[in-house]
Amino acid sequence: MTATHDRPAERVPRPPRAAERPARRPLRPRGLSGTALTVLTWAVALVFVSPALWMVLTAFKREADAYTDPPRLLFTPTLERFATVFDAGILPHVGNSLIATLCSAALVVLLGVPAAYALSIAPVDRTRDVLFFFISTKMLPVVAVIVPLYVAAGRLNVLDNIWTLVLLYTAMNLPIAVWMLRSFFLEVPTAVIEAARVEGASLPRVLRSVMLPMMAPGIAATVLICMIFSWNEFFFAVNLTASQAATVPVFMVGFITSESLYWAQLSAAATVVSLPIVVVGWLAQRQLVRGLSMGAVK
Amino acid sequence: MSTTTVPRRAVADRSRNWRHRAPLLPALVFTILLTQLPFLATIWYSLRSWNLLRPGSQEFTGLANYAAILTDAQFLAAATNTVLITASCVLVSMMLGIGLAVLLDRRFVGRGVVRTLLITPFLILPVATALLWKTTMLDPVFGLVGFVLSPLGLGEVDWASSYPVLSVVAALVWQWTPFMMLLILAGLQSQGRDVIEAGQVDGASAWQMFAMITLPHLRRYIELGVLLGAIYVINTFDTIYMMTQGGPGTASANLPFTIYQRAFLGFDVGQSAAMGVVVVIGTIIVALLALRLIFRAFLSSEEQNA
Structure with missing residues (x-):
């Protein structure tokens, strides 16, 4: 059939799954009511997203154009507000956020993939209990642990240290990540693994060359969700960091306080700090859907 | 043997x-x-009396902190607000999410663009979202919401100080609706075409089909969305910190904000810790019930698939 079909992994018959029913095609609109629905959908979407559009628009305004009644749609755009954001020294904080986001995502994968493996493909006893434990730690509000964490970080001299946030974000995202990864791994056909084992491949080798390629989309989806939550996290960041390790949400708050609340300025800063994750999320929409639905849908 | x-x-x-x-x-x-x-x-x-403003004040006091907070009007109001904010945010964003997902679940011009636009609020920094809602959206003089509602005579309402909880919920709903929408959309797209066609052949109306076929199919996705949404929204801190600082007074303070205040502004470690424990107990009681349901739904569907 196709060129990919001569890969050995593809030849193993996959067990039928409910999810492999022929995909349903979205209903095709007919005639006038279809057009009306399309117009309605577009209108609803534009109204819903208007605060974000307004933010981007306001970011290009002079402050005088931001405070008008009625609100002004037409104006002479300027990049001055963005220049101010960068002049305020945002870049080191972007660096901090990148470290916190990327390193904690890497740690989540490092810890979460083996754990999810042990809970799905080679399930241990009491799998339900362990899963239950993981998700129940998510029920633990962060406010309930912030005081001891603050005291401990102070004693260990790791306050205002970006690696403290890396560890905490890993702990924050690990429970959900284990759940998501497990759902994805349940989709991996075990026949493939058994076949490779029978042919004498060692377990690490099976993991690396057979399983990892099949798991990659699920891992990508999980990493994406973790990145969104870490980049946007504020509570740990504001309580455990100061000038050195502050991430972008903390910078944003300090910037607004020191610059007072000028709307165009605020909008420009909001646009800049949100842009990285917005772009990543846009590009990886499919993974986002898979991750959020815990792999329930392809 | x-x-x-x-x-x-x-x-x-x-x-x-x-x-x-x-x-x-x-x-x-x-x-x-x-x-x-x-x-x-x-x-x-x-279990200890520990106030950072009184050095050397650490001593074992048993349940005194619990007794103090359970009769503390501020704590009780914050608990009520937490329930109110979480429940209304999850409920409204789920209903909006279902509506948007149904609109998106058909082929039309620019479907990809519309979906991309709609997921954006979930990706924007929540701190930024809160600030933008407080200013450019809800400001009584220059805010967009006031401008849109002025024909209804609601043009000069100072939302953030007159209706602080409503304002916070509005920003949270905006942020969480895309999350619910994506989940429900995933659920809609996993629905078999044959079922829909059978329904059409039987002459069911669009509403009947939605209520009798689609909604039951979506149950698992709705439950998952409610659970995950509630877990995150209960912990909301940034939106309240940026929009209202829990005010005016303590009108819009929820438990995370109150605990933060007690610990980092009031320096009463003992009481804030006791509040934290009470929150955990409350959350676990509510969540256990929800989680048992979801667990059953999840594991049983896995067994069916296996």
């Missing part, structure tokens, strides 16, 4: 079990170290 093989097999079983468990241990140990250990410390603190 001879008597000697039994223990040997048990030993082999045990070592195999440990080999199976080994990949799980790092994650388990890490999670226990960073979440359970601090929580034990919180329980310990909650």
Whole structure:
């Protein structure tokens, strides 16, 4: 059939799954009511997203154009507000956020993939209990642990240290990540693994060359969700960091306080700090859907 | 079966079990170290009188902190607000999410663009979202919401100070609706075409089909969205911190904000720890019920698939 079909992994018959029913095609609109629905959908979407559009628009305004009644749609755009954001020294904080986001995502994968493996493909006893434990730690509000964490970080001299946030974000995202990864791994056909084992491949080798390629989309989806939550996290960041390790949400708050609340300025800063994750999320929409639905849908 | 093989097999079983468990241990140990250990410390603190403004004030006081907070009007109001904010945010964003997902679940011009636009609020920094809603949206003089509502005579309402909880919920709903929408959309797209066609053949109306076929199919996705949404929204701190600072007074303070205030502005470690413990107990009671349901739904569907 196709060129990919001569890969050995593809030849193993996959067990039928409910999810492999022929995909349903979205209903095709007919005639006038279809057009009306399309117009309605577009209108609803534009109204819903208007605060974000307004933010981007306001970011290009002079402050005088931001405070008008009625609100002004037409104006002479300027990049001055963005220049101010960068002049305020945002870049080191972007660096901090990148470290916190990327390193904690890497740690989540490092810890979460083996754990999810042990809970799905080679399930241990009491799998339900362990899963239950993981998700129940998510029920633990962060406010309930912030005081001891603050005291401990102070004693260990790791306050205002970006690696403290890396560890905490890993702990924050690990429970959900284990759940998501497990759902994805349940989709991996075990026949493939058994076949490779029978042919004498060692377990690490099976993991690396057979399983990892099949798991990659699920891992990508999980990493994406973790990145969104870490980049946007504020509570740990504001309580455990100061000038050195502050991430972008903390910078944003300090910037607004020191610059007072000028709307165009605020909008420009909001646009800049949100842009990285917005772009990543846009590009990886499919993974986002898979991750959020815990792999329930392809 | 001879008597000697039994223990040997048990030993082999045990070592195999440990080999199976080994990949799980790092994650388990890490999670226990960073979440359970601090929580034990919180329980310990909650039994002591410890105010950072009074050095050397640390002493064991038993349940005195609990007695103090359970009669503390501010704590009780914050608990009410937490329930109110979480429930209304999850409910409204789920209903909006279902509506948007149904609109998106058909082929039309620019579907990809519309979906991209609609997920954006979930991706924007929540701190920024809160600030933008407080200013450019809800400002009584220049805000967009006031401008749109002025024909209704609501043009000059100072939303953030007159209706602080409503304002916070509005920003939270805006942020969480895309999350619900994506989940429900995933659910809609996993629905079999044959079922829909059968319904159409039987002459069911669009509404009947939605209520009788689609909604039951979506149940699992709705439950998952409610659970995950509630877990995150209960912990909301940034939106309240940026929009209202819990005010005016303590009108819009929820539990996370109140605990933060008590610990980092009031320096009363003992009382804030006791509040934390009460929150955990409350959350677990509510969540256990919800989680049992979801667990059943999830594991039973896995068994069906297997």
